[in-house]
Amino acid sequence: MAANRAATALASIMAQEDRVAAEALQRSLLPGVLPAAVSADLAVRYVPGAGKVGGDWYDVFGVSSGHMWVVIGDVTGSGLAAAVIMGRMRSALRAYALEHDDPAEVLARLDRKMQHFEPGALATVLCAVFDPGLEQVRMCSAGHLPPIIASPGCAAEVAEIPAGLLIGAARAARRETVTLQITPGSVLCFYTDGLIERRGQLIDDGIARLCQLVRVEPPEAACAAVMAALVGNEPAADDIALLMLQCLPSALQP
């Protein structure tokens, strides 16, 4: 399947149809399924901006320790160039995640790799590493927007994580992992700036608006509600990636 899509991408590049190629590449790199044995529910959305695919991506995978990684990122720029860099970052991050459980360490290594092999490229990346029981999550952000967390019985909140310098910017950035406790049933919302950034509006207002929309409900419904309210039928100016994850209470485990 992935090979078919890669072949499609290659053929399109040769035909100089960057947009089609980038889209095929982009689609082949966006998973929509959770690792087996994780008692969570997942829903995702990806919308290319202004008819031009960019470097937004998300990733969800398990590692042998039983931890589940959720990654969301945004490579600066658009078109095939950004999509190709995105693909490289995604694979490098997966490889480092097999070797290290600490997201700050993985992002530091990714940063070093990018600055060495892709000088000038910039990206925001957020990693969230869930314990096997989904009782806590360790997060590290490299300049990415903080996730929103809606816990049962509480208003949704912006996750309190240190900002961190974006990937590719400068040597020796400080990276810090924070641990957050998760109440069973909580919904976590990960997104890229295209979802909330609007000209003439402060970014905090966009984040606050998203916060009002995220509720404890099945991720598919949560995605639909957020997309309807913030995007609607308008063509998106910038790429949008959205990932909702609900950590299921044990009573609901299959």
Added chain:
Amino acid sequence: MIAGDDQLRWEGGQAVVRMPVEIDVTNADEIRRTLRAAASHGSSVLIIDMSATTFCDSAGVQAIIDAYNQLDARNRSAATPTQLRLVATAVRRIIQLVGVDQLMPVYPTVEAALAEPG
């Protein structure tokens, strides 16, 4: 508004580069060139003035980081290093979210940035 040579002014020995209201992919290259030119003057302080800026996307962030890296490289061999300072109000939160405030101090006004001892 388009960034150009008229965007650079001097306050004593300190260079101040005024950024446009909106910074995106359409003017980021020009801003990058303006900042590079300003960075090459070797002033003791270079202030990127985003006090009028209400929108700055990742292309704008990239231009600022480019100026930082150019100065960082230059400062390693220069007799008199240049300090980079940023002034931001509406886009201050974006600058903070992408961690650029780790690379240079951010001030609410040009006056505050100028008043800071070198």
